[in-house]
Amino acid sequence: MKKISLLPALLICTLFAAAQKPSTKTIDGYYPVIRNVFNENNAYNTVGFVEKYWRIAGNTGFDESIYHVEKILQSAGFVKEVNGEADGPLTYRIEKRKMRRPTWEPVSSSLTIIGETKPLLESVTNRNMIAINSSSTPTDGETAEVVYLGKATKADWDANDVKGKIVFAENGVGALYANAMRKGAVGVLGYSMPKYTQPEKNIHSIQFTSISLDTANLKWGIVLSYDAKEKLKAALAKGPVRVNVKVVSKIYPSEELTIVANARGTIKPDERFVFSAHVQEPGANDNATGVGTLAEMARVTATLIKEKKITPKRTITFLWGDEIVSTDRYIKDDSVRAKGIKWGLSLDMVGEDVSKTTGSFLIEKMPDPSAIWTRGNDHHTEWGGRVLKESDMFPHYFNDFLLDRCRQQAKENNWVVNANPFEGGSDHTPFLQAKIPGLLMWHFTDVFYHTDADRLNMVSPQEMKNVGVSALAAAYTLCAADESASLALIDEITKNATDRLETEYALSKTALQNGSTLEKEQHILQVWSDWYKTALSKMSDINTDGVTKAIEKKIEGSKDTVGKKTDALINLLAGK
Numbered sequence: 001m002k003k004i005s006l007l008p009a010l011l012i013c014t015l016f017a018a019a020q021k022p023s024t025k026t027i028d029g030y031y032p033v034i035r036n037v038f039n040e041n042n043a044y045n046t047v048g049f050v051e052k053y054w055r056i057a058g059n060t061g062f063d064e065s066i067y068h069v070e071k072i073l074q075s076a077g078f079v080k081e082v083n084g085e086a087d088g089p090l091t092y093r094i095e096k097r098k099m100r101r102p103t104w105e106p107v108s109s110s111l112t113i114i115g116e117t118k119p120l121l122e123s124v125t126n127r128n129m130i131a132i133n134s135s136s137t138p139t140d141g142e143t144a145e146v147v148y149l150g151k152a153t154k155a156d157w158d159a160n161d162v163k164g165k166i167v168f169a170e171n172g173v174g175a176l177y178a179n180a181m182r183k184g185a186v187g188v189l190g191y192s193m194p195k196y197t198q199p200e201k202n203i204h205s206i207q208f209t210s211i212s213l214d215t216a217n218l219k220w221g222i223v224l225s226y227d228a229k230e231k232l233k234a235a236l237a238k239g240p241v242r243v244n245v246k247v248v249s250k251i252y253p254s255e256e257l258t259i260v261a262n263a264r265g266t267i268k269p270d271e272r273f274v275f276s277a278h279v280q281e282p283g284a285n286d287n288a289t290g291v292g293t294l295a296e297m298a299r300v301t302a303t304l305i306k307e308k309k310i311t312p313k314r315t316i317t318f319l320w321g322d323e324i325v326s327t328d329r330y331i332k333d334d335s336v337r338a339k340g341i342k343w344g345l346s347l348d349m350v351g352e353d354v355s356k357t358t359g360s361f362l363i364e365k366m367p368d369p370s371a372i373w374t375r376g377n378d379h380h381t382e383w384g385g386r387v388l389k390e391s392d393m394f395p396h397y398f399n400d401f402l403l404d405r406c407r408q409q410a411k412e413n414n415w416v417v418n419a420n421p422f423e424g425g426s427d428h429t430p431f432l433q434a435k436i437p438g439l440l441m442w443h444f445t446d447v448f449y450h451t452d453a454d455r456l457n458m459v460s461p462q463e464m465k466n467v468g469v470s471a472l473a474a475a476y477t478l479c480a481a482d483e484s485a486s487l488a489l490i491d492e493i494t495k496n497a498t499d500r501l502e503t504e505y506a507l508s509k510t511a512l513q514n515g516s517t518l519e520k521e522q523h524i525l526q527v528w529s530d531w532y533k534t535a536l537s538k539m540s541d542i543n544t545d546g547v548t549k550a551i552e553k554k555i556e557g558s559k560d561t562v563g564k565k566t567d568a569l570i571n572l573l574a575g576k
Contacts, residue, residue: 026477026482026484026485027408027473027477027485027488027489028408030310030472030473030476030477031408031409031412031469031473033304033309033310034300034304034468034469034472034473034476035412035465035469037300037303037304038296038297038300038465038468038469038472039296040296040461040462040464040465040468041461042072042292042295042296042299043289043292043293043295043296043351043461043464043465043468044292044351044459044461044464045292046068046069046072046288046291046292046295046296047284047288047289047291047292047351047456047459047464048456049065049068050065050068050279050288050291050292051282051283051284051288051455051456053065053282054105054106054127054282055279055280055281055282056103056104056105056132056280056281056282057099057103057256057257057279057280057321057322057325058099058102058103058254058255058256058257059103059104059105059250059254060105061105061282062103062257062279062280062322063257065279065288065291065320066094066257066258066259066279066320069259069291069295069320070092070094070259072295072296072298072299073092073259073261073295073298073299073302075299076090076298076299076302076303077090077302077303077306078090078091078092078261078298078302079091079092080092080093081093085262085264085269085315086264086269088264089263089264089266089305090261090262090263090264090302090305091261091262091264092259092260092261092262093259093260094257094258094259095257095258095259095260096255096256096257097255097256097258098253098255098256099253099254099255099256101213102213102215102251102252102253102254103251103252103253103254104132104133104134104213104249104250104251105249105250106123106127106130106134106248106249107248107249107250108123108124108246108247108248109121109122109123109129109130109222109245109246109247109248109249110122110123110141110244110245110246111129111189111222111228111243111244111245112243112244113231113232113235113241113242113243114143114241114242114243114244120228120231120232120243121222121224121225121228125204125452126204126206126225126452127282127452128206128207128208128223128282128450128451128452129206129222129223129224129225129452130220130221130222130223130247130249131173131174131177131190131209131210131211131220131221131222131223132208132209132210132211133210133211133212133213133251134211134219134220134221134222134247134249135218135219135220135247135249135251136218136220136247136248136249137220137245137246137247137248140246141244141245141246141247142166142186142187142220142244142245142246143242143243143244143245144164144165144166144186144187144242144243145165145166145240145241145242146165146166146167146168146189146232146236146241146242146243147160147161147162147165147166147167147168147185148168148169148233148236149162149167149168149169149171150169150170151169151170151171152167152169152170152171152175152176152179156169157179157183162180162183162184162185163183163184163185164184164185164186165185165186166185166186166187166188166189166243166245167179167180167185167187167188167189168188168189168190168232168236169188169189169190169191170190170191170192170229171190171191171192172190172192172209173188173190173192173209173210173211173221173222173223174209174210174211174212174221176188176190176221177190177211177212177219177221178211178212181214181217181219186219187219187220187221187222187245188211188220188221188222189221189222189224189232189243190209190221190222190223190224191223191224191225191226191228191229192207192209193205193206193207193226194207194382196382196445196447196449197447197448197449197451198447199225199226200226201447202226202447202448202451202453203225203226203227203230204225204226204227204453205225205226205448205451205452205453206223206224206225206451206452207223207449207450207451208223208281208282208450208451208452209223213251215251218251220245220247220249222245222247256321256322256325256326257321258319258320258321258322258326258329258330259319259320259321260317260318260319260330261298261317261318261319262315262316262317262318263298263301263302263305263312263315263316263317263318264312264315265312265313265314265315265316265479266311266312266313267313267314267544268313268314268315268544269314269315270315270336270337270340271314271315271340271342272314272315272316272317272340272341272342272479273314273315273316273317273342273343273344273345273474273475273478273479274317274319274327274330274341274343274344274345274431275294275297275316275317275318275319275345275346275347275471275475276294276319276320276321276326276327276330276344276345276346276347276427277290277291277293277294277319277320277346277347277348277427278290278320278321278322278323278324278326278348278426278427279291279320279321279322280322280323281323281450282452283448283450283451283454283455284351284454284455284456284458284459285349285350285351285352285357285443285446285448285449285454285458285459286348286349286446286449286450286454287323287347287348287349288459289347289349289350289351289352289459289464290346290347290348290349290350291320292351292464293347293350293351293464293467293468293471294318294320294347294468295320296464296468297318297468297471297472298318300468300472301316301318301472310476310480311480312475312476312479312480313479313480313544314342314478314479314480314544315340315479316475316476316479323348323426323427324426324427324429324430327344327346327427327430327431328430328433331430331431331434331436332434338434338436341431341434341436342436342437342478342541343398343436343437343438343475343478344427344428344430344431344436344437344438344439345402345428345438345439345440345441345471345474345475346426346427346428346438346439346440346441346442347441347442347467347471348426348427348440348441348442349442349443349444349446349449350441350442350443350463350464350467351443351459351460351461351463351464351467352443352446352458352459352460352463353458353459353460353463354416354443354460354463356457356458357443357446357447357448357458358445358446358447359443359444359445359446360416360418360443360444360445361406361415361416361417361418361441361442361443361463361466361467362381362418362419362420362440362441362442362443362444363399363402363403363406363417363418363419363420363439363440363441364419364420364421364422364423364426364428364439364440364442365399365419365420365421365422365439366394366396366398366399366422366432366437366438366439367388367392367393367394367421367422367432368393368394368395368399368421368422368531369393369524369527369528369531370421371385371387371388371392371421371422372387372388372389372390372393372527373524374387374421375507375511376503376504376507377503378419378420378421379420379421380420380421380423381420381423381444381445382444382445383423383425383444383445384423385420385421385422385423385424388422390527393527393531394432394437395530395531395532395534395535395538396437396534396535396538397489397493397535397536397538397539398437398439399419399439399535400492400493400496400535401474401478401489401492401493402439402441402470402474403417403419404492404496405470405471405473405474405477406466406470408470408473409466409469409470409473410466413462413466415463415466420444426440426442427440428440441467441470441471443463477489478542479544480544481542481543481544482543482544482545483543483545483548483550483551485542485543486539486542486543486551487550487551487554489539489542490536490539490551490554490555490558491554491558493532493535493536493539493558494536494558494561494562496532497529497532497535497536497558497562497565498561498562498565500528500532501525501528501529501532501562501565501566501569502569504524504525504528505525505569505572505573508521508522508524508525508573509521509573512573518573518574521573522570522573522574525566525569525570525573526566526570528566529562529563529565529566532562533559533562533563536555536558536559536562537555537559539551539555540552540555
């Protein structure tokens with residue numbers, strides 16, 4: 001037999017492998033296209049429109065915000081549905097439902113210590129001072145003696161007669177109000193600010209909160225700032241204090257509005273990527289930035305489709321409504337539609353100027369092992385999260401996939417991208433409850449969270465653009481992925497998996513030195529390994545043309561890589 005040199009053969013194999021290696025070129029290509037069209041000033045201007053209103057479902061500000069989004073959609077080329085989503089490639093609808101409870105909106109208010117000329121608080125400067133569901137006082141206000149109950153313990157209540165008086169305590173207004181009404185008080189003044197809002201520094205901040213709605217006994221609650229609380233206590237220290245409270249509010253029956261827009265998929269329109277942003281809550285960051293960013297994302301999508309620069313094969317849905325309620329209903333109202341929802345992404349507080357708020361951009365992950373063993377660079381926010389069980393895990397590639405899309409945008413301008421273990425509490429939770437992959441893009445901790453200092457000057461247009469570009473790149477990728485893109489993404493997640501295993505190995509090695517058991521640390525590595533192998537298995541659904549042999553082979557090879565990496569690290573922990 002003639003001897004054959006191995007060098008040319010090896011070279012051919014190497015070149016062949018390079019030619020066959022999947023590329024992220026298609027995915028990379030979305031970024032410059034989106035950046036060129038995404039106008040952060042459009043998003044910022046929408047925030048400016050929305051944040052001037054005090055918004056809860058059904059009230060004037062909520063409805064005006066919905067109709068403002070409608071105008072943006074119309075200008076972008078979305079047409080109102082007549083027969084349904086199939087009316088065209090770009091459609092929208094406004095869903096209206098009669099509310100079971102009346103809506104509420106504040107008009108004006110003031111709190112004045114009798115004998116002083118200047119009000120202690122005014123809604124002109126503290127728009128959150130009226131507790132939600134408070135009714136109007138008589139035109140001249142309500143004047144009564146103030147009874148201070150400290151922390152409002154049972155002993156405090158038992159020691160004081162509050163009938164016909166105004167109760168003041170350093171406690172949440174909601175619980176305070178319920179007790180005060182049973183004991184015949186005319187209203188309540190409450191103070192309760194979380195430490196992360198730094199109330200002793202931000203002395204005029206007030207977080208919005210609510211009292212129970214009782215249409216048969218309409219009363220009011222006033223929420224105090226740190227400054228107002230301290231001044232009132234100082235006045236009480238000198239002797240009895242009477243105050244005058246004026247509240248003007250509206251309580252009336254209404255409809256709840258939800259607006260849904262669709263960029264219809266050309267091949268698999270019943271499969272979809274759903275974005276959601278809630279309109280209620282009166283702040284700028286929370287959540288006028290979600291409204292504004294998503295509105296600009298819808299405009300960008302319409303523009304790129306009309307210019308034939310993108311062609312989604314799956315449908316991209318944009319939804320604005322009442323937090324959790326509208327998203328939950330969108331999933332539950334149509335079981336057939338729900339089966340086609342492949343990914344859900346919530347935009348909530350996405351535009352913070354982090355230099356002013358002290359917050360950080362975050363992706364809240366679906367339940368993964370970091371929500372059980374929170375260590376290393378994984379941290380819960382001050383919002384907090386309970387420790388999950390292994391049975392609570394939601395293995396899926398969506399966590400790493402979205403993080404990678406944001407990190408890709410970050411390469412452009414050094415945007416800081418972080419993640420936190422699952423905590424819940426926004427529009428991503430209905431997706432997860434329905435067993436649909438769902439993530440949250442947000443910022444925390446914000447010292448102005450839910451306060452009346454959450455205004456337009458705390459918003460960054462560039463931050464909204466970073467979020468919007470990343471979110472759209474994610475949706476465009478998943479809604480038009482071919483085999484090559486699928487293979488590239490599998491490689492990407494495989495690297496994430498092996499990197500995570502290396503990280504957990506290092507953490508486990510340190511934990512062993514600090515007294516942890518080998519069995520526990522090996523188990524943590526195995527749980528992460530199993531989580532990623534299951535996540536890789538689910539990547540068979542990315543290709544819009546369906547799973548192929550190449551994809552199946554790539555997934556199995558990647559799972560094998562993760563398994564071997566895990567075995568090696570587990571053995572290293574044991575000193576083998």
